[in-house]
Amino acid sequence: MKTKQTIAVIGATGNMGSAISRALSNANYRLLLFAKDQAKLQTLVEEIRKSNVVADIESVDCSVNASWEADIILLAVPYQAEKEIAEKIREVANQKVVVSISNPLNTSFNGMVTEPDTSAAEELQKQLPHSKVVKAFNTTFAADFSTPVIDGKQVDSFIAGNHEEALQTASELVVAAGFYPILAGDLSVSRTLENMALLLIQETIKSNYDWLAGWKVLHH
Amino acid sequence: MYDLFFKKFRERIDLSPEEEIQIKSYLIPKKIRRRQYLLQEGDICKHIAFVEKGALREYSIEGGTEHIILFALEGWTVADLFSFLTGEPAVYTIDALEDSELVLISKSSHEELLQTQPKYETYMRLLITDAYIALQKRLTSSISLPIEERYKNFVETYPDIVQRVPQHMIASYMGLSPETLSRVRKKMLNQK
Amino acid sequence: MLEPLIAHFESYLPLKESEMQLLEGRVTQRKIKRRQHILQEGFPCKHYSFVVEGCFKMYGVDQKGNQHNIQFAAENDWIADIGSFHSNKSSKLFIEAIEPSLILQIEQQDLYFLYQSIPKLDRIFKVIIENKFVELQNQVLQNISSTAQERYAAFLEQYPKLALRLPNTQIASYLGITPQYLSEIRNERS
Numbered sequence: 001m002k003t004k005q006t007i008a009v010i011g012a013t014g015n016m017g018s019a020i021s022r023a024l025s026n027a028n029y030r031l032l033l034f035a036k037d038q039a040k041l042q043t044l045v046e047e048i049r050k051s052n053v054v055a056d057i058e059s060v061d062c063s064v065n066a067s068w069e070a071d072i073i074l075l076a077v078p079y080q081a082e083k084e085i086a087e088k089i090r091e092v093a094n095q096k097v098v099v100s101i102s103n104p105l106n107t108s109f110n111g112m113v114t115e116p117d118t119s120a121a122e123e124l125q126k127q128l129p130h131s132k133v134v135k136a137f138n139t140t141f142a143a144d145f146s147t148p149v150i151d152g153k154q155v156d157s158f159i160a161g162n163h164e165e166a167l168q169t170a171s172e173l174v175v176a177a178g179f180y181p182i183l184a185g186d187l188s189v190s191r192t193l194e195n196m197a198l199l200l201i202q203e204t205i206k207s208n209y210d211w212l213a214g215w216k217v218l219h220h
Numbered sequence: 221m222y223d224l225f226f227k228k229f230r231e232r233i234d235l236s237p238e239e240e241i242q243i244k245s246y247l248i249p250k251k252i253r254r255r256q257y258l259l260q261e262g263d264i265c266k267h268i269a270f271v272e273k274g275a276l277r278e279y280s281i282e283g284g285t286e287h288i289i290l291f292a293l294e295g296w297t298v299a300d301l302f303s304f305l306t307g308e309p310a311v312y313t314i315d316a317l318e319d320s321e322l323v324l325i326s327k328s329s330h331e332e333l334l335q336t337q338p339k340y341e342t343y344m345r346l347l348i349t350d351a352y353i354a355l356q357k358r359l360t361s362s363i364s365l366p367i368e369e370r371y372k373n374f375v376e377t378y379p380d381i382v383q384r385v386p387q388h389m390i391a392s393y394m395g396l397s398p399e400t401l402s403r404v405r406k407k408m409l410n411q412k
Numbered sequence: 413m414l415e416p417l418i419a420h421f422e423s424y425l426p427l428k429e430s431e432m433q434l435l436e437g438r439v440t441q442r443k444i445k446r447r448q449h450i451l452q453e454g455f456p457c458k459h460y461s462f463v464v465e466g467c468f469k470m471y472g473v474d475q476k477g478n479q480h481n482i483q484f485a486a487e488n489d490w491i492a493d494i495g496s497f498h499s500n501k502s503s504k505l506f507i508e509a510i511e512p513s514l515i516l517q518i519e520q521q522d523l524y525f526l527y528q529s530i531p532k533l534d535r536i537f538k539v540i541i542e543n544k545f546v547e548l549q550n551q552v553l554q555n556i557s558s559t560a561q562e563r564y565a566a567f568l569e570q571y572p573k574l575a576l577r578l579p580n581t582q583i584a585s586y587l588g589i590t591p592q593y594l595s596e597i598r599n600e601r602s
Contacts, residue, residue, distance in 0.1 A: 002260040030256075069251040091221065095248040095329065130245045165328070280553055287557035289549060302546045338531055345527075345538040352545045353495035356482075359552050360504060363480040363588060364472035395556030 004056065006030040007173075008070035010063050010077060010085055013040045016101055017076030019145035020137065020177065022048055025055040027176035032066040033059050068092040072099065072169060073131075079104040079113065079120050086127045093131045097166045099173070100124045100190075101137040103197040109205070112194065121160065121190035134161035134170040135190040139197050140179060141204070143212045148178035155214030158182050158196070160189040182217065221249045224272050225323045228295055232346050233339050243340060246333055248324040252276075252316045258298075259314040265303035267324040271296050274320025275384055278312050279392070288393040291317075291381050297347055317385060362395065367404050370394060413441050416464045417516050420488055424536045431530045438522040444513040451507035457496035459517035463489050466513020467574070469582060472505050481586035483548075484510075484574055490540065510582065560589045564597050 007024060011017045012033035021033055025048050035041040038061060045059045060066040067073045067089040075082050079102040086093075104113045104120040114120060121135040136159045148155050157179035159170045167183055174181040184193060196215060204213050225247070226240060235243070248267070252258060252274075259265050261281060269276070271292050278290040278298055289312060292298035303310035304327060325333070333340040361370050374394065375382050382390065391401040414435055421427055444450060444466065451457050453473065461468070468491050470483040482505070485491035496503035497520060518526070526533050547570055554563045564587055568575050575583070584594040 001263050003257050003263045065251070068249055069253075071250070092249050094244075095246060095324075095326065165326075280557065282557055285557070287553060289553055289556075301542060301549070305542060305546075334535070338534070341531075341534050341538065342527070345534050345541070348538060348541045348545055349494065349498065352541050352548065353498070355545065355548045355552055356493065357495055359482050359548065359555065360472050362552070362555055363482055364474045364504075366475065393556070 001028075004028055004030045005071040005169075006032060006069055007072045007074055008032045008034065008060070008063075008066040009074045010034050010066065010089075011081065012076060013037055013044055014076055015142040016137070018044055019142040020074065020076055020101075021057070022051075023145045023177040024173065025052055025057050029176070030056040031058070032069060033057065034061075034063045034066045064089055064092055067096075070096065072097045072173070074099040074101070074173075075124075076101055078102055082120065082124060083127065086124055090128055090131075093128055096131055097163075097169045098124065098128060098131045098133050099136050099170060100133055101135075103138050103194050103201075105198060105201070109198070109201055112198065114194075116191075119188070119190035119194050121187055121194075125162075125187055132161065132163040132166035133187060134159060134163075134166045135187065135193055136160075136170045136174060137177075138190075138193055139200065139215050141200075141211045141213060143210075144179075144214050145177060147212060150212060150214055153216050154178075154180045156180050156182050156216050158184045158193050158215070160184045160187055160193055162187045221272070221321070222247055222323055224295055225270050228270075229343055233343055235339060239337065239339060243333065243337060246325065246329040248326065250322045250324050251320070252322060253319050254316050257313065257315045258322070259300060259310055259312070261311060261313045262309050264307055265300040265310045265312075267326055268297060268299040268304060268330060269314070270323040270325075271298065272321040272323055274322075275317040275381075276314055276320060276322075277317055277385075277389065278314045280312050286392055287395070288389055291378070291385060291389075291393065293380055293384070297351070301348075317389075367394075367396065367400065368408060371401070371404055371408070414439060414516070416488070417462055420462065421533070421536050424539055425532050427530075427532065431532065434526065434529055438518060438526055440517050442515050442517060444509045444515060446509055446512050449506055449508045450515070450517075451493060451503055451505060453504055453506055454502050456500045457493040457503045457505075457507075458519060460490060460492045460494075460497060460523060461485075461507070462516045462518075463487055463491065464514040464516060466509060466511045466515070467577060468507055468509055468513065469586075470505050470507045471585065479585050480588065481582055482551075484571055484578065484582075484586070486571075486574055486577070490544070494541075510578065555588075560587055560593065561597055561600070563587045564594070564601075 007029050009017055009021050012021050013035035021031060025031055033041055041059045045057055048055050048057055063085055073093055073096055075085060082102050100121045102120045106113050121133055125133040139158050144155050157174040159167055159181060161167045171181040271294055276292045276298055277288050279286045279288040298314055300310035300312040361373050388398040391398045418432055463485050467486045469481050470491055471479045471481045473479055491507055493503040493505045554566045580591045580594055584591040
């Protein structure tokens with residue numbers, strides 16, 4: 001596709017937000033970055049422009065405006081903040097693809113704050129009933145974006161969602177970021193994906209992987 | 221965000237508040253900035269765009285020359301209809317002449333609305349009829365009227381476009397060179 | 413008498429028996445002689461005409477009296493100055509039979525009645541007009557952008573069967589060129 005799609009990255013200065021923004025700035029997208037800390041955001045935009053002079057990237061000082069202008073909205077914020085942002089952007093996110101990357105972990109990293117019969121992505125879908133919510137990038141660490149091939153293997157990135165178009169869109173984002181896309185199933189599969197993230201985080205802390213780790217389905 | 225869209229709708233067909241809510245749930249609010257593309261030739265046209273605010277143009281590029289087939293200002297609808305309907309690659313490019321606010325309808329939403337909301341179907345039939353009439357008039361005048369008359373017609377029919385769109389684009393829309401159009405305008409001014 | 417029209421509608425969507433009956437009394441059949449006009453400049457276009465047999469041209473006349481064909485319609489096609497038809501304003505166009513023809517005509521009130529009582533017709537006419545819109549848009553684009561050769565090629569694509577049926581003068585008028593120039597183009601192509 002020649003026509004560039006516009007992605008709003010909300011929470012662009014966070015670990016994940018900046019990693020995703022950097023990765024996607026090398027692909028055929030126009031990026032609108034939003035973060036509360038505008039000074040930090042400015043620094044990030046300049047940094048990305050410096051490393052890639054043709055990057056189509058801009059900072060925006062309002063999450064609603066960024067989402068209004070976007071075709072795809074990527075919420076790179078923690079679970080609690082995700083709910084808050086979703087309230088604000090509900091109207092301008094109508095019928096758009098909204099990517100949820102959050103993992104609703106509790107503060108001791110040993111469980112979820114969501115009930116077992118739901119997930120962060122499903123809760124977001126309830127909040128945004130006319131948007132196309134997809135779960136993606138929640139099983140990949142920020143460091144993986146600069147090193148998507150670990151130990152000779154390309155890290156898998158799992159995607160879950162209910163809308164064909166949205167899954168396709170998310171899959172293109174995953175490929176653009178350098179990962180191998182796996183369409184895991186409908187949005188309820190997010191429960192599994194969020195728990196996979198929890199397990200990976202626990203393993204990473206325990207075994208001291210230095211946050212460069214990922215999931216890979218091995219098969220022949 | 222959808223004010224003009226529903227105002228235009230209501231001018232043709234009554235809508236209950238429930239029907240408006242139902243239709244609204246399918247609409248995509250989208251801003252686009254000047255000079256940005258909504259659609260590039262060769263891609264598949266996936267949306268119909270209604271202009272809430274601003275101005276867009278639709279054109280084909282042949283041998284490096286742009287031929288403008290449509291200007292879409294507030295209240296107009298723009299798409300590469302053939303591509304939208306058939307899924308074939310678009311022959312037209314659509315870009316923004318001003319910062320604009322659009323209401324987009326995706327192909328899947330369009331089809332669902334046609335199935336579930338008879339008033340939407342009727343409205344779409346009216347819109348395409350209007351667009352067809354405008355084209356028929358344009359072709360008639362371009363074939364049978366002298367250039368001065370055509371330009372006069374254009375100015376009378378679309379005073380806003382004349383105000384907001386550069387002359388060389390109007391020349392392209394009329395199939396004239398910018399020089400010819402400028403000569404015609406000068407002549408018309410002198411006559412006044 | 414309505415079979416060709418019903419078959420045409422049913423090529424888009426099947427109609428119920430009751431819907432077919434509604435068409436009766438709303439559609440008039442007419443035989444048209446060669447060179448006879450069904451629309452004259454200065455009068456409103458009263459009918460949407462469906463061609464069962466024969467062939468028509470729609471044209472405008474410029475200040476010098478030259479005819480400019482803007483559209484042809486043969487079997488299973490519609491012809492009308494749609495703007496005038498819906499607005500009741502007087503038309504700037506003529507519609508004339510090129511061959512002895514048989515047509516089915518619908519008046520404005522009858523069409524509106526049919527839209528109301530057969531919702532399917534909304535869909536059918538939406539599709540018919542969409543297709544005609546795309547054709548007309550191509551024609552407008554050709555008109556502002558192309559050489560006579562390209563316009564002739566586009567004409568052949570749009571009206572493949574008519575190229576053999578229509579007199580040279582009519583095609584030349586549609587393309588906005590002289591009949592002599594059209595013959596040259598045809599010779600170049602063959």
